[in-house]
Amino acid sequence: MLPEPNQCCVMVTGGAGFIGSAVIRQLIADQYAAIINVDVLTYAGNESTLTKESAYPGYRHERTDIRDAGAIRELLDCYHPDAIMHLAAESHVDRSIDGPGDFINTNIHGTYNLLEAVRAEDERRATESDAPAARIRFHHISTDEVFGSLGATGLFHEDSSYQPNSPYSASKAASDHLVRAWGETFGINAVVSNCSNNYGPYQYPEKLIPVVIHQAMAGNPIPVYGKGDNIRDWLFVDDHARALVMVMSRGQSGRTYNIGGDAERTNLEVVETICRELDEISPRTEGRYSDLITFVKDRPGHDFRYAIDASRIKNELGWQPQERFETGIQRTIEWYLNNQQWVEEVGGKQSSSIRLGLGGPR
Ligand SMILES: NC(=O)c1ccc[n+]([C@@H]2O[C@H](COP(=O)([O-])OP(=O)(O)OC[C@H]3O[C@@H](n4cnc5c(N)ncnc54)[C@H](O)[C@@H]3O)[C@@H](O)[C@H]2O)c1
Numbered sequence: 001m002l003p004e005p006n007q008c009c010v011m012v013t014g015g016a017g018f019i020g021s022a023v024i025r026q027l028i029a030d031q032y033a034a035i036i037n038v039d040v041l042t043y044a045g046n047e048s049t050l051t052k053e054s055a056y057p058g059y060r061h062e063r064t065d066i067r068d069a070g071a072i073r074e075l076l077d078c079y080h081p082d083a084i085m086h087l088a089a090e091s092h093v094d095r096s097i098d099g100p101g102d103f104i105n106t107n108i109h110g111t112y113n114l115l116e117a118v119r120a121e122d123e124r125r126a127t128e129s130d131a132p133a134a135r136i137r138f139h140h141i142s143t144d145e146v147f148g149s150l151g152a153t154g155l156f157h158e159d160s161s162y163q164p165n166s167p168y169s170a171s172k173a174a175s176d177h178l179v180r181a182w183g184e185t186f187g188i189n190a191v192v193s194n195c196s197n198n199y200g201p202y203q204y205p206e207k208l209i210p211v212v213i214h215q216a217m218a219g220n221p222i223p224v225y226g227k228g229d230n231i232r233d234w235l236f237v238d239d240h241a242r243a244l245v246m247v248m249s250r251g252q253s254g255r256t257y258n259i260g261g262d263a264e265r266t267n268l269e270v271v272e273t274i275c276r277e278l279d280e281i282s283p284r285t286e287g288r289y290s291d292l293i294t295f296v297k298d299r300p301g302h303d304f305r306y307a308i309d310a311s312r313i314k315n316e317l318g319w320q321p322q323e324r325f326e327t328g329i330q331r332t333i334e335w336y337l338n339n340q341q342w343v344e345e346v347g348g349k350q351s352s353s354i355r356l357g358l359g360g361p362r
Pocket of ligand 1: 013014015016017018019020038039040041042043044045046064065066067086087088089090091092106110141142143144172194195196197198199204
Protein backbone atom coordinates (compact mmCIF):
# COMPACT_ATOMS: atom_id res chain seq x y z
CA MET A 1 0.00 0.00 0.00
CA LEU A 2 1.26 3.46 -0.88
CA PRO A 3 0.92 6.32 1.60
CA GLU A 4 -1.97 8.76 1.06
CA PRO A 5 -1.21 11.29 -1.73
CA ASN A 6 -0.48 14.08 0.76
CA GLN A 7 2.28 11.89 2.28
CA CYS A 8 3.51 10.29 -0.92
CA CYS A 9 6.68 10.98 -2.96
CA VAL A 10 6.40 10.08 -6.64
CA MET A 11 9.35 10.20 -9.01
CA VAL A 12 8.32 10.74 -12.66
CA THR A 13 10.89 10.08 -15.38
CA GLY A 14 10.33 12.00 -18.63
CA GLY A 15 8.07 14.53 -16.89
CA ALA A 16 9.01 17.35 -19.27
CA GLY A 17 7.63 15.42 -22.26
CA PHE A 18 4.11 15.23 -23.65
CA ILE A 19 2.53 12.55 -21.44
CA GLY A 20 4.89 13.00 -18.48
CA SER A 21 3.87 16.65 -18.12
CA ALA A 22 0.18 15.64 -18.14
CA VAL A 23 0.99 13.11 -15.40
CA ILE A 24 2.64 15.84 -13.33
CA ARG A 25 -0.46 18.05 -13.72
CA GLN A 26 -2.62 15.12 -12.56
CA LEU A 27 -0.38 14.43 -9.54
CA ILE A 28 -0.57 18.11 -8.59
CA ALA A 29 -4.38 18.07 -8.96
CA ASP A 30 -4.43 15.03 -6.65
CA GLN A 31 -2.16 16.90 -4.19
CA TYR A 32 0.74 14.47 -4.07
CA ALA A 33 3.23 15.68 -1.47
CA ALA A 34 6.41 15.41 -3.53
CA ILE A 35 6.81 15.09 -7.30
CA ILE A 36 10.36 14.62 -8.56
CA ASN A 37 10.67 15.06 -12.32
CA VAL A 38 13.74 13.22 -13.62
CA ASP A 39 14.25 14.51 -17.15
CA VAL A 40 17.51 15.22 -18.97
CA LEU A 41 15.65 17.45 -21.48
CA THR A 42 16.38 15.91 -24.86
CA TYR A 43 15.02 17.70 -27.94
CA ALA A 44 11.56 16.37 -26.86
CA GLY A 45 11.64 17.65 -23.27
CA ASN A 46 11.09 21.28 -22.41
CA GLU A 47 10.93 23.26 -19.19
CA SER A 48 8.44 25.67 -20.78
CA THR A 49 5.94 22.78 -20.74
CA LEU A 50 5.89 22.98 -16.92
CA THR A 51 6.06 26.73 -16.24
CA LYS A 52 3.03 26.81 -13.90
CA GLU A 53 3.65 23.38 -12.39
CA SER A 54 7.20 24.24 -11.31
CA ALA A 55 5.71 26.63 -8.71
CA TYR A 56 4.03 23.70 -6.87
CA PRO A 57 5.72 23.46 -3.44
CA GLY A 58 6.46 19.72 -3.69
CA TYR A 59 7.80 19.87 -7.26
CA ARG A 60 11.50 19.38 -8.11
CA HIS A 61 13.20 18.94 -11.47
CA GLU A 62 16.36 16.84 -11.62
CA ARG A 63 18.10 17.15 -14.97
CA THR A 64 19.44 13.60 -14.86
CA ASP A 65 19.99 11.07 -17.63
CA ILE A 66 18.45 7.65 -16.96
CA ARG A 67 21.39 6.15 -18.90
CA ASP A 68 23.63 7.21 -15.98
CA ALA A 69 23.26 4.36 -13.48
CA GLY A 70 25.24 6.10 -10.71
CA ALA A 71 23.23 9.32 -10.96
CA ILE A 72 19.94 7.40 -10.78
CA ARG A 73 21.12 5.54 -7.68
CA GLU A 74 22.01 8.87 -6.04
CA LEU A 75 18.55 10.26 -6.77
CA LEU A 76 16.88 7.32 -5.06
CA ASP A 77 19.26 7.72 -2.09
CA CYS A 78 18.37 11.38 -1.90
CA TYR A 79 14.56 11.31 -2.31
CA HIS A 80 13.51 7.81 -1.12
CA PRO A 81 10.48 7.80 -3.45
CA ASP A 82 7.41 5.71 -2.63
CA ALA A 83 6.70 5.24 -6.34
CA ILE A 84 8.37 5.73 -9.71
CA MET A 85 6.37 6.39 -12.88
CA HIS A 86 8.75 5.65 -15.72
CA LEU A 87 7.96 7.53 -18.94
CA ALA A 88 11.38 8.75 -20.10
CA ALA A 89 12.01 7.31 -23.53
CA GLU A 90 12.94 8.03 -27.09
CA SER A 91 9.44 7.94 -28.55
CA HIS A 92 9.38 8.80 -32.26
CA VAL A 93 9.14 5.76 -34.57
CA ASP A 94 10.61 7.59 -37.59
CA ARG A 95 13.69 8.60 -35.59
CA SER A 96 14.10 4.98 -34.45
CA ILE A 97 14.37 3.93 -38.10
CA ASP A 98 17.06 6.51 -38.83
CA GLY A 99 19.00 5.98 -35.59
CA PRO A 100 18.05 3.01 -33.39
CA GLY A 101 21.05 3.42 -31.03
CA ASP A 102 19.48 6.09 -28.79
CA PHE A 103 16.37 3.93 -28.46
CA ILE A 104 18.38 0.93 -27.31
CA ASN A 105 20.38 3.02 -24.83
CA THR A 106 17.55 5.05 -23.28
CA ASN A 107 14.60 2.69 -23.55
CA ILE A 108 16.39 -0.55 -22.65
CA HIS A 109 19.53 0.37 -20.71
CA GLY A 110 17.78 3.31 -19.01
CA THR A 111 14.98 1.04 -17.79
CA TYR A 112 17.55 -1.51 -16.63
CA ASN A 113 19.34 1.20 -14.61
CA LEU A 114 16.10 2.20 -12.92
CA LEU A 115 15.20 -1.40 -12.10
CA GLU A 116 18.62 -2.05 -10.59
CA ALA A 117 18.43 1.16 -8.55
CA VAL A 118 14.98 0.14 -7.27
CA ARG A 119 16.27 -3.33 -6.38
CA ALA A 120 19.19 -1.87 -4.44
CA GLU A 121 16.97 0.63 -2.62
CA ASP A 122 14.43 -2.11 -1.74
CA GLU A 123 17.26 -4.24 -0.32
CA ARG A 124 18.64 -1.32 1.67
CA ARG A 125 15.22 -0.60 3.18
CA ALA A 126 14.71 -4.28 4.03
CA THR A 127 18.05 -4.56 5.85
CA GLU A 128 17.65 -1.25 7.70
CA SER A 129 14.16 -1.94 8.99
CA ASP A 130 13.01 -4.49 11.58
CA ALA A 131 9.41 -4.40 10.31
CA PRO A 132 8.69 -5.43 6.68
CA ALA A 133 9.72 -2.36 4.65
CA ALA A 134 7.54 -0.95 1.86
CA ARG A 135 8.99 -1.69 -1.56
CA ILE A 136 9.08 1.04 -4.18
CA ARG A 137 6.11 0.85 -6.56
CA PHE A 138 7.60 0.82 -10.09
CA HIS A 139 5.15 1.72 -12.87
CA HIS A 140 6.51 1.24 -16.37
CA ILE A 141 4.60 3.19 -19.02
CA SER A 142 4.54 1.45 -22.40
CA THR A 143 2.76 1.36 -25.71
CA ASP A 144 0.32 -0.87 -27.62
CA GLU A 145 2.91 -0.93 -30.44
CA VAL A 146 4.71 -3.80 -28.66
CA PHE A 147 1.88 -6.11 -29.82
CA GLY A 148 2.59 -5.51 -33.51
CA SER A 149 -0.13 -5.06 -36.08
CA LEU A 150 -3.76 -6.20 -36.20
CA GLY A 151 -5.80 -7.08 -39.29
CA ALA A 152 -9.20 -5.52 -39.93
CA THR A 153 -10.69 -7.06 -36.76
CA GLY A 154 -9.64 -8.01 -33.23
CA LEU A 155 -8.24 -6.19 -30.22
CA PHE A 156 -5.00 -6.23 -28.21
CA HIS A 157 -5.53 -7.88 -24.81
CA GLU A 158 -3.07 -7.90 -21.90
CA ASP A 159 -2.02 -11.44 -22.87
CA SER A 160 -1.64 -10.76 -26.61
CA SER A 161 1.73 -11.94 -27.91
CA TYR A 162 4.52 -9.42 -28.43
CA GLN A 163 5.39 -8.82 -32.10
CA PRO A 164 7.11 -5.43 -32.32
CA ASN A 165 7.93 -4.27 -35.85
CA SER A 166 9.91 -1.01 -35.44
CA PRO A 167 13.13 -0.35 -33.52
CA TYR A 168 11.04 1.89 -31.21
CA SER A 169 8.44 -0.77 -30.40
CA ALA A 170 11.16 -3.45 -30.09
CA SER A 171 13.00 -1.30 -27.52
CA LYS A 172 9.77 -0.74 -25.57
CA ALA A 173 8.96 -4.47 -25.76
CA ALA A 174 12.43 -5.28 -24.40
CA SER A 175 11.94 -2.87 -21.50
CA ASP A 176 8.49 -4.36 -20.72
CA HIS A 177 10.14 -7.79 -20.52
CA LEU A 178 12.86 -6.49 -18.19
CA VAL A 179 10.23 -5.06 -15.84
CA ARG A 180 8.33 -8.34 -15.80
CA ALA A 181 11.52 -10.33 -15.13
CA TRP A 182 12.66 -8.02 -12.31
CA GLY A 183 9.22 -8.49 -10.73
CA GLU A 184 9.27 -12.28 -11.03
CA THR A 185 12.94 -12.80 -10.15
CA PHE A 186 13.74 -10.03 -7.68
CA GLY A 187 10.29 -9.27 -6.27
CA ILE A 188 10.14 -5.68 -7.54
CA ASN A 189 6.68 -4.20 -6.95
CA ALA A 190 6.03 -3.52 -10.64
CA VAL A 191 3.07 -2.69 -12.86
CA VAL A 192 3.10 -2.10 -16.62
CA SER A 193 0.59 -0.23 -18.75
CA ASN A 194 0.32 -0.32 -22.54
CA CYS A 195 -1.57 2.53 -24.15
CA SER A 196 -2.73 3.51 -27.61
CA ASN A 197 -1.89 6.77 -29.44
CA ASN A 198 -2.23 9.90 -27.31
CA TYR A 199 -3.15 13.36 -28.54
CA GLY A 200 -3.64 16.72 -26.85
CA PRO A 201 -1.72 19.84 -25.76
CA TYR A 202 2.09 19.90 -25.48
CA GLN A 203 2.80 17.10 -27.94
CA TYR A 204 6.14 17.68 -29.62
CA PRO A 205 5.49 19.15 -33.08
CA GLU A 206 6.92 16.20 -35.03
CA LYS A 207 3.99 13.83 -34.36
CA LEU A 208 1.00 13.45 -36.72
CA ILE A 209 -1.60 15.78 -35.17
CA PRO A 210 0.64 18.80 -34.41
CA VAL A 211 2.36 18.39 -37.80
CA VAL A 212 -0.99 18.50 -39.60
CA ILE A 213 -2.14 21.60 -37.69
CA HIS A 214 1.16 23.38 -38.29
CA GLN A 215 1.40 22.54 -41.99
CA ALA A 216 -2.24 23.48 -42.61
CA MET A 217 -1.92 26.85 -40.88
CA ALA A 218 1.29 27.58 -42.80
CA GLY A 219 -0.46 26.73 -46.11
CA ASN A 220 2.08 23.94 -46.74
CA PRO A 221 1.43 20.42 -48.08
CA ILE A 222 0.01 18.15 -45.35
CA PRO A 223 1.93 14.85 -45.59
CA VAL A 224 -0.04 11.60 -45.27
CA TYR A 225 1.98 8.36 -45.27
CA GLY A 226 0.97 5.80 -47.94
CA LYS A 227 -2.78 5.96 -48.58
CA GLY A 228 -3.56 7.12 -45.04
CA ASP A 229 -5.46 3.92 -44.33
CA ASN A 230 -3.45 2.83 -41.25
CA ILE A 231 -5.73 2.69 -38.21
CA ARG A 232 -4.86 3.90 -34.72
CA ASP A 233 -6.89 4.14 -31.51
CA TRP A 234 -6.72 7.67 -30.08
CA LEU A 235 -6.84 8.69 -26.41
CA PHE A 236 -6.85 12.25 -25.04
CA VAL A 237 -3.67 12.72 -23.00
CA ASP A 238 -5.44 13.82 -19.80
CA ASP A 239 -7.49 10.61 -19.83
CA HIS A 240 -4.23 8.66 -20.09
CA ALA A 241 -2.68 10.64 -17.23
CA ARG A 242 -5.68 9.87 -14.98
CA ALA A 243 -5.43 6.19 -15.90
CA LEU A 244 -1.71 6.17 -15.13
CA VAL A 245 -2.11 7.65 -11.66
CA MET A 246 -4.80 5.01 -10.95
CA VAL A 247 -2.51 2.20 -12.13
CA MET A 248 0.45 3.59 -10.17
CA SER A 249 -1.55 3.94 -6.95
CA ARG A 250 -4.00 1.01 -7.13
CA GLY A 251 -2.86 -1.41 -9.85
CA GLN A 252 -2.15 -4.97 -8.79
CA SER A 253 1.54 -5.76 -8.45
CA GLY A 254 2.85 -7.92 -11.32
CA ARG A 255 -0.09 -7.05 -13.56
CA THR A 256 -0.27 -5.19 -16.87
CA TYR A 257 -3.10 -2.87 -17.91
CA ASN A 258 -4.12 -1.96 -21.45
CA ILE A 259 -5.39 1.59 -21.89
CA GLY A 260 -7.28 2.85 -24.95
CA GLY A 261 -9.84 5.39 -26.08
CA ASP A 262 -12.32 3.27 -28.11
CA ALA A 263 -11.67 5.77 -30.89
CA GLU A 264 -10.29 4.00 -33.94
CA ARG A 265 -9.63 6.26 -36.92
CA THR A 266 -7.63 5.92 -40.13
CA ASN A 267 -4.82 8.46 -40.38
CA LEU A 268 -6.66 10.03 -43.31
CA GLU A 269 -9.82 10.42 -41.20
CA VAL A 270 -7.78 12.17 -38.50
CA VAL A 271 -6.24 14.54 -41.04
CA GLU A 272 -9.61 15.26 -42.68
CA THR A 273 -11.21 15.93 -39.28
CA ILE A 274 -8.51 18.50 -38.47
CA CYS A 275 -8.95 20.12 -41.91
CA ARG A 276 -12.73 20.40 -41.40
CA GLU A 277 -12.27 21.96 -37.93
CA LEU A 278 -9.77 24.46 -39.31
CA ASP A 279 -12.19 25.34 -42.16
CA GLU A 280 -14.64 26.39 -39.41
CA ILE A 281 -12.21 28.13 -37.05
CA SER A 282 -9.86 29.83 -39.48
CA PRO A 283 -11.04 29.52 -43.13
CA ARG A 284 -8.47 29.88 -45.91
CA THR A 285 -8.90 32.78 -48.31
CA GLU A 286 -9.00 30.31 -51.21
CA GLY A 287 -9.99 26.63 -51.14
CA ARG A 288 -10.20 24.25 -48.22
CA TYR A 289 -7.48 22.86 -45.96
CA SER A 290 -8.04 19.37 -47.34
CA ASP A 291 -6.73 20.66 -50.70
CA LEU A 292 -3.29 20.64 -49.03
CA ILE A 293 -3.33 16.87 -48.31
CA THR A 294 -0.38 15.20 -50.08
CA PHE A 295 0.26 11.46 -50.05
CA VAL A 296 3.94 10.63 -49.43
CA LYS A 297 6.02 7.43 -49.40
CA ASP A 298 4.95 5.12 -46.58
CA ARG A 299 7.08 4.35 -43.50
CA PRO A 300 8.79 0.91 -43.81
CA GLY A 301 7.23 -1.70 -41.50
CA HIS A 302 4.21 0.60 -40.93
CA ASP A 303 1.78 -1.35 -38.72
CA PHE A 304 -1.70 -1.48 -40.26
CA ARG A 305 -3.98 -1.35 -37.22
CA TYR A 306 -3.87 -1.05 -33.43
CA ALA A 307 -6.94 -1.43 -31.21
CA ILE A 308 -7.20 -1.96 -27.47
CA ASP A 309 -9.38 -3.99 -25.14
CA ALA A 310 -9.29 -1.77 -22.03
CA SER A 311 -11.84 -3.75 -20.01
CA ARG A 312 -9.35 -4.74 -17.25
CA ILE A 313 -8.57 -1.17 -16.18
CA LYS A 314 -12.27 -0.25 -16.51
CA ASN A 315 -13.48 -3.19 -14.40
CA GLU A 316 -10.68 -3.34 -11.81
CA LEU A 317 -9.89 0.33 -11.31
CA GLY A 318 -13.09 2.03 -12.50
CA TRP A 319 -11.34 4.13 -15.17
CA GLN A 320 -13.25 5.49 -18.18
CA PRO A 321 -12.09 7.97 -20.82
CA GLN A 322 -13.93 11.27 -20.36
CA GLU A 323 -13.09 13.00 -23.64
CA ARG A 324 -14.62 11.96 -26.97
CA PHE A 325 -12.35 12.20 -30.03
CA GLU A 326 -14.56 14.87 -31.64
CA THR A 327 -14.31 17.23 -28.65
CA GLY A 328 -10.73 16.30 -27.76
CA ILE A 329 -9.49 17.14 -31.25
CA GLN A 330 -11.26 20.53 -31.10
CA ARG A 331 -9.57 21.28 -27.75
CA THR A 332 -6.22 20.19 -29.18
CA ILE A 333 -6.50 22.35 -32.31
CA GLU A 334 -7.53 25.38 -30.26
CA TRP A 335 -4.64 24.81 -27.88
CA TYR A 336 -2.09 24.71 -30.72
CA LEU A 337 -3.55 27.81 -32.34
CA ASN A 338 -3.37 29.68 -29.00
CA ASN A 339 0.11 28.44 -28.10
CA GLN A 340 2.18 29.17 -31.18
CA GLN A 341 4.93 30.57 -28.99
CA TRP A 342 5.39 27.21 -27.23
CA VAL A 343 5.44 25.44 -30.60
CA GLU A 344 8.12 27.78 -31.95
CA GLU A 345 10.16 27.59 -28.77
CA VAL A 346 10.29 23.78 -28.55
CA GLY A 347 10.34 23.21 -32.32
CA GLY A 348 13.60 25.17 -32.43
CA LYS A 349 15.31 22.22 -30.69
CA GLN A 350 14.45 19.92 -33.58
CA SER A 351 17.63 19.04 -35.43
CA SER A 352 16.16 18.76 -38.91
CA SER A 353 13.04 19.41 -40.93
CA ILE A 354 13.79 16.75 -43.56
CA ARG A 355 11.61 13.66 -43.89
CA LEU A 356 12.61 11.08 -41.28
CA GLY A 357 12.14 7.34 -41.16
CA LEU A 358 12.44 6.20 -44.76
CA GLY A 359 15.02 3.57 -43.77
CA GLY A 360 16.61 1.39 -46.45
CA PRO A 361 19.92 -0.46 -46.53
CA ARG A 362 23.07 1.25 -45.16
N1 LIG B 1 2.86 9.41 -27.27
C1 LIG B 1 2.09 8.33 -27.29
O1 LIG B 1 1.11 8.28 -28.03
C2 LIG B 1 2.39 7.17 -26.37
C3 LIG B 1 1.47 6.12 -26.29
C4 LIG B 1 1.73 5.06 -25.40
C5 LIG B 1 2.88 5.05 -24.63
N2 LIG B 1 3.77 6.09 -24.74
C6 LIG B 1 4.97 6.04 -23.88
O2 LIG B 1 4.83 7.10 -22.94
C7 LIG B 1 6.10 7.63 -22.62
C8 LIG B 1 6.11 9.13 -22.86
O3 LIG B 1 5.82 9.39 -24.22
P1 LIG B 1 5.75 10.90 -24.77
O4 LIG B 1 4.97 10.87 -26.03
O5 LIG B 1 5.36 11.80 -23.67
O6 LIG B 1 7.30 11.12 -25.13
P2 LIG B 1 8.09 12.47 -25.35
O7 LIG B 1 9.10 12.15 -26.41
O8 LIG B 1 7.18 13.63 -25.55
O9 LIG B 1 8.83 12.71 -23.95
C9 LIG B 1 9.91 11.91 -23.51
C10 LIG B 1 10.59 12.64 -22.37
O10 LIG B 1 11.63 11.80 -21.87
C11 LIG B 1 12.80 12.59 -21.69
N3 LIG B 1 13.97 11.73 -21.88
C12 LIG B 1 14.33 11.08 -23.02
N4 LIG B 1 15.47 10.42 -22.85
C13 LIG B 1 15.84 10.60 -21.55
C14 LIG B 1 16.92 10.14 -20.77
N5 LIG B 1 17.89 9.37 -21.29
N6 LIG B 1 16.98 10.51 -19.46
C15 LIG B 1 16.02 11.32 -18.92
N7 LIG B 1 14.99 11.80 -19.63
C16 LIG B 1 14.88 11.44 -20.94
C17 LIG B 1 12.72 13.67 -22.75
O11 LIG B 1 13.52 14.81 -22.41
C18 LIG B 1 11.22 13.96 -22.77
O12 LIG B 1 10.89 14.97 -21.85
C19 LIG B 1 7.13 6.88 -23.47
O13 LIG B 1 7.70 5.89 -22.67
C20 LIG B 1 6.30 6.27 -24.58
O14 LIG B 1 6.87 5.06 -25.04
C21 LIG B 1 3.55 7.13 -25.60
